[in-house]
Amino acid sequence: MSKFDFGKVLQIDLTTGQYSSRPVTEEEIYNYMGGRGLSAKFLYDLTSGEEEPLSPQNPLIFGNGLLTGSAAPCSGRYTVTAISPLTGGFGDGNSGGFFGPEMRYAGYSHIIFLGKAEKPVYVYIENDKVEIRDASHLWGKDTWETDTFIKEELGDLEVQVACIGQAGENLAKIACIINNLTRAIGRCGMGAVMGSKNLKAVAVRGHGGVDNVDLEKTFEILSETRKLAETDWSFKLFGTHGTPGLVDVYNSRGVVPVKNFQKSWVPDGEAEKISGDTFLKKYSKKHKACYNCVIHCSHFYEVEGSHKEEGLEFESIGALGPRIGVIDYPSILKANHLCNRYGLDTIGAGDVIGFILEVYEKGLISNEEIDGLTLNWGDNQLAEVLLKKMSYREGLGDLLAEGSYGAAKRIGKGSEYFSAHVKGQAIISCDPRGLLGWGLAFAVASRGADHLRAHPVVEYIFTPERAKEIWGTEKAVDRTAEEGKGKLIKWCEDVRALADCLGVCKFFTRTAYLLPEQLAKLITPITGISLEASNLLHVGERINNLERMFNVRRKFDRKDDVLPERFAKEAIPEGPSKGMTIDVSNMLDDYYEARGWDIATGKPTQDKLKELGLDEL
């Protein structure tokens, strides 16, 4: 068997312009696998716990998964990691498209940016060539203009560009990084970290490839994995409707937040206006896919007379739609498009708009502070105005650019009650009151309120028998029960971490292709690394503990693993989840116990760290 080349780690100091690279070691792969895991290790080692998120001391790490750019299905994903300006703790975002694979073909597993450039720059990497180039002429441009300018300037339309828009430049804490025009490193404000370094874009081009040690076995496993993935109910739904199809799935459970969580259900008749079917019939032109994808959950859509682009995700519909009282596709799609161009996280942006609307409604912010605007729920034109303001930090936008939690801290007057956040990060458009396992997942996720760390779709997909087999109780898959949720979320987090470390899409590994036994079968023929499923789970657990220790070092503890008190005090008023509330404290005890963490503080015990080989932390 030939030897697999894991790629190199490139470190670029933007302050001095110096750079160097070294190969990823086999030991690093066995311990942290790559992608999110290896980036977490780098971030831990490069920081002390004291760094300010928007200072030059915060490293910014672009990390490919072990299988990014390989023959593995849906392996187009890369992660960007840094201390989050939103949470002040561990931060990362993950994106698909074609940037990650191109970076891998250029020879790199990870690229670490240190320091801060004196003036705006972009970094161009073509195989071994690394150039730090002037970007003064690009500063102020949106992501689409930036993408076009760079390709023209380099005379190469095949270059892959990851860049920030005006939101990142102006350090909006909900700024994202965009690649392939519409694919986002969305969460945790990674765009602001990039902006703080005066780094407008990273452009990569690679002529190399990714090894494959056992060809015959690889082709065999590819067709096997595909057949298995096709047995997943979501495979078909995503292949036709994409995630817009989830509007119906979640609304039928009564967990789609309306007017900043005042309600959580869009009534029949209204819901059809923003359903997956409506999007498909009225706006979609064709299916689109990320690198090597067998699902093709994305679309190319057009709103006549307005704009056309790839995309649309359920979360963007939720955040820029019902959450701000808007039930209108042209308005949602326009806001989605503007978020892509300004470089804003659609979830964070919709959340802060919903927050300010409610805070205004409750009289906690005065007319003098809102730039003469009229702030009403369901105003189809409002998002467009506010997104621009927050991207440029103009007037009210300066407040909104902080995200709802940051804005609440500035406003005071008890406004934090209306911020749907955990650790400063906005909760997605899935009401945790109606999905208790998800609620616990939001509370404990290392990057703040987040559904993708655990992505516990098994809570409503696995059968009670299967739940009993894995987590010891059938209740684990009853979305209204607290029992068994600690074990469920621990398991989900450990398994889900693997997808992020492999650079494989979580939709491919959603349910049918979720188990570590199956992932191990995919890794071996491509890389030659032989791994037991138990080893893989151990790696997943190690990464979750490492990220936890990163946050512990930054003074996070049990008190930060909470959902907003609103969700315990106010029951969902109507719809299929009527009457439900959530208080995570009991589930939290179970979760810490399942994790082997101290129940009073939420800190990993020395024994646990030792077991995972993390006792030096």
Added chain:
Amino acid sequence: MSEKYALIVDVDKCAGCRMCETVCSLGHEGKVIPSKARISVIKDEQNGIDFPVFCQQCEQPLCIEVCPTLALTKDTETGIVSINENKCIGCAMCVMACPIGGIVVTDEKKMKKCNLCEGKPRCAANCPTKALEYLQLTKITKQKQRKGLGRMIRLIGN
């Protein structure tokens, strides 16, 4: 009379995932290396265009006409145009002559082109949306006619 086949693409169906490049290079080069794949998806992201480009195995191949060493030949039976790497001197005349970019020149100045995986093209076998298909020539026209007609019927129906 043996039936002839061709690799065809339905651009409306192509989602742009580039799996054709992946499996092509995997099959021919033993690794995933799109710069050496014999098929390449040309994209215009702002307009949502994804167009797989590859050798069309022309009936009167310009590449063969310009090749100074007769390294390129067309199999009269299968219609496949292939390169004899021993005869190829790396002049890239074929790349320049081909009107659609069907021949790939690599960093090592080697010419690579599609040989339809000797009759079992992996790109078509693995294409997730079936945008790429390997079909009998006679069936291609019928398929296009049915697709065009379907569109017409929808228009009339509306």
